[in-house]
Amino acid sequence: MISWLMLAQAIVIAVLGAGVAIAGLAKVKMNDLVLGASALAMLSLVVQVVASIVAPIVGAGPTGDLLEYWVYLVTALLIPPAATLWAFADKGRWGVLVVGVGLLAVAVMVYRMHQIWFVQVV
Amino acid sequence: MPSSRRSGFGRVLIAVYAILAIAATGRSVYQILSRFDEAPLAYALSAVAAVVYVVATIALAMRGAIWTRVAVATIGFELLGVLVVGTLSLTHPELFGHASVWSWYGMGYLFIPAVLPIVGLWWIRRTERAAVGGSVAA
Numbered sequence: 001m002i003s004w005l006m007l008a009q010a011i012v013i014a015v016l017g018a019g020v021a022i023a024g025l026a027k028v029k030m031n032d033l034v035l036g037a038s039a040l041a042m043l044s045l046v047v048q049v050v051a052s053i054v055a056p057i058v059g060a061g062p063t064g065d066l067l068e069y070w071v072y073l074v075t076a077l078l079i080p081p082a083a084t085l086w087a088f089a090d091k092g093r094w095g096v097l098v099v100g101v102g103l104l105a106v107a108v109m110v111y112r113m114h115q116i117w118f119v120q121v122v
Numbered sequence: 123m124p125s126s127r128r129s130g131f132g133r134v135l136i137a138v139y140a141i142l143a144i145a146a147t148g149r150s151v152y153q154i155l156s157r158f159d160e161a162p163l164a165y166a167l168s169a170v171a172a173v174v175y176v177v178a179t180i181a182l183a184m185r186g187a188i189w190t191r192v193a194v195a196t197i198g199f200e201l202l203g204v205l206v207v208g209t210l211s212l213t214h215p216e217l218f219g220h221a222s223v224w225s226w227y228g229m230g231y232l233f234i235p236a237v238l239p240i241v242g243l244w245w246i247r248r249t250e251r252a253a254v255g256g257s258v259a260a
Binding site: 065072075079086094098101105108 | 137
């Protein structure tokens with residue numbers, strides 16, 4: 001697991017989420033960019049799953065609780081697809097805002113995961 | 123139907139509720155599995171809060187008068203919970219000073235747990251009024 005890469009992931013997803021949320025507030029309708037942002041977040045989390053399985057095996061385990069970390073990761077992984085499905089009933093700005101809010105929540109979770117993995121103060 | 127509880131702004135509201143519900147459930151399951159003995163009261167309450175968020179999310183998303191009542195009851199309970207537990211976490215930190223969705227008025231969740239019930243109740247009132255107004259007009 002690489003610390004700065006995970007922080008970069010959180011920041012990128014936060015920026016995507018903020019961008020999508022602002023687009024929603026600006027009444028932009030559902031489009032491929034919004035879906036792409038959600039897919040990108042989802043993809044990065046799938047990579048995260050693989051890294052999280054491999055890292056402890058090669059001896060780079062978390063400083064914090066691995067169970068807590070996985071609870072966050074699995075929850076975060078569910079959000080982009082669930083938010084996108086939920087948004088599809090409203091292809092107007094509210095649906096876009098749903099995706100934006102979902103991505104912002106994922107960004108917070110990735111940040112928390114970073115804390116659990118690297119900077120646990122127990 | 124614009125007056126439906128789950129369309130328009132309601133879609134975003136329910137999405138935020140759902141995120142909070144799964145976040146609270148995830149954290150609660152972890153707390154009970156790994157460190158329940160540290161603060162049984164706070165963590166049991168954390169579990170109750172998680173269940174209430176899940177029920178509130180479902181109730182908001184469903185139609186019908188019964189679900190409206192369930193939504194008002196659960197969201198009202200949340201508001202009470204975040205105020206009472208938020209205050210207790212300050213006055214009795216040894217009992218409630220543990221990370222839960224309601225501790226310190228939901229600070230760990232950017233105070234969303236304190237704001238959301240107010241927005242939720244407002245939204246139910248607004249959509250219910252629109253529904254009544256609509257049927258009178260028709």
